[in-house]
Amino acid sequence: MDSKKVKRPKSLKEALKGKLTESEMKLLGRAFDYLGEIAIIEIPEELHHKEKLIGEALLKVHKALRAVFRKSGKVSGEHRTRSLKRIAGSGSAETTYKENACAYHFDAEAVFFTGRLSTERQRVSDLIGKKEKVLDMFAGVGPYTILIAKEHPETKLTAIDTNEAAINYLQKNAELNKVSSQIITLIGDASEVASELKQKFDRIIMNLPAGCSGHIPVAVKALKKKGIIHYYFFSSTTEEAKEEVERVFSDYNSKILKIKKVKPYSPRTFTFVADVELSR
Numbered sequence: 001m002d003s004k005k006v007k008r009p010k011s012l013k014e015a016l017k018g019k020l021t022e023s024e025m026k027l028l029g030r031a032f033d034y035l036g037e038i039a040i041i042e043i044p045e046e047l048h049h050k051e052k053l054i055g056e057a058l059l060k061v062h063k064a065l066r067a068v069f070r071k072s073g074k075v076s077g078e079h080r081t082r083s084l085k086r087i088a089g090s091g092s093a094e095t096t097y098k099e100n101a102c103a104y105h106f107d108a109e110a111v112f113f114t115g116r117l118s119t120e121r122q123r124v125s126d127l128i129g130k131k132e133k134v135l136d137m138f139a140g141v142g143p144y145t146i147l148i149a150k151e152h153p154e155t156k157l158t159a160i161d162t163n164e165a166a167i168n169y170l171q172k173n174a175e176l177n178k179v180s181s182q183i184i185t186l187i188g189d190a191s192e193v194a195s196e197l198k199q200k201f202d203r204i205i206m207n208l209p210a211g212c213s214g215h216i217p218v219a220v221k222a223l224k225k226k227g228i229i230h231y232y233f234f235s236s237t238t239e240e241a242k243e244e245v246e247r248v249f250s251d252y253n254s255k256i257l258k259i260k261k262v263k264p265y266s267p268r269t270f271t272f273v274a275d276v277e278l279s280r
Contacts, residue, residue: 008060015057020050028054033115035108036095037066040084055088067091069108079163080112080210099143100125102150104173106141111166113141116263117207120273121147124205124230127275128152135201135222136160137190137215138208142170142183149179158184158201160193191218200224207232209271213248220252226279228257234265235272245274254278 009015012032013025020028024047031042039058043051048070055068067089075082084093093108099118106113125147128134131154136145139159149157161167167187174180186193190208195218204219206212209232219229231248235241241259249256257275265271 015060036097038095039068042071051087084109106169120262125151132202135204140166142173149182160186160190191215194218194222203228205230209234229276231274241272
């Protein structure tokens with residue numbers, strides 16, 4: 001009997017050597033998201049017939065993975081979710097993902113979550129002042145809210161999301177990270193809910209790049225006499241991004257503190273963030 005251990009491949013390219021051609025490997029690209037014990041990958045239609053092979057290769061490369069899912073639809077709908085197809089491994093798309101010393105439990109098919117904003121979320125948390133009151137208008141499962149609460153124990157946060165499943169996970173994640181006492185969670189349309197709040201905020205996070213500009217008027221009213229909005233949006237260039245921010249906030253006494261490219265969204269479009277200070 002051969003007692004030698006099977007050597008684990010160091011990369012997906014190594015795991016697929018001899019199984020995919022060089023042109024197929026280039027077609028596959030590197031669009032993989034590792035979220036705890038699951039991986040979500042984008043496979044072009046031309047390679048769908050080899051999806052099981054690709055998924056099993058990923059499992060061989062990454063020992064911690066339980067299952068691999070292929071994106072089978074675009075992010076869409078009011079809750080910004082997408083359909084997933086399991087192509088290797090076992091179990092559902094429910095997972096626990098760790099980031100910036102926080103843990104987030106969620107079902108990747110029931111809620112929107114991306115691990116590609118880890119650095120950006122930490123950047124925003126680093127800006128939080130002592131005893132700030134923060135409103136997260138599109139909170140999801142809480143990656144901004146919970147990180148800020150954990151790093152700033154004196155901060156009070158209000159988190160809104162229209163997706164009941166996301167808010168349920170946020171509440172569980174607040175317990176998991178021991179920050180429940182700092183967070184108020186609300187379900188519903190961000191503008192409708194925020195307009196009914198009596199409290200005013202030092203800072204508002206608006207991470208809904210596909211359509212948060214329409215919520216700006218309510219967000220501005222929810223700020224204290226002087227406050228900051230982190231406004232996320234899509235644009236192609238930094239110059240166009242600046243024009244967009246100037247247009248969106250043209251009716252207000254505002255000052256652009258920073259405009260930053262956050263991550264790619266498509267070949268010619270990027271997610272940007274603008275830190276905007278408003279006063280009245």
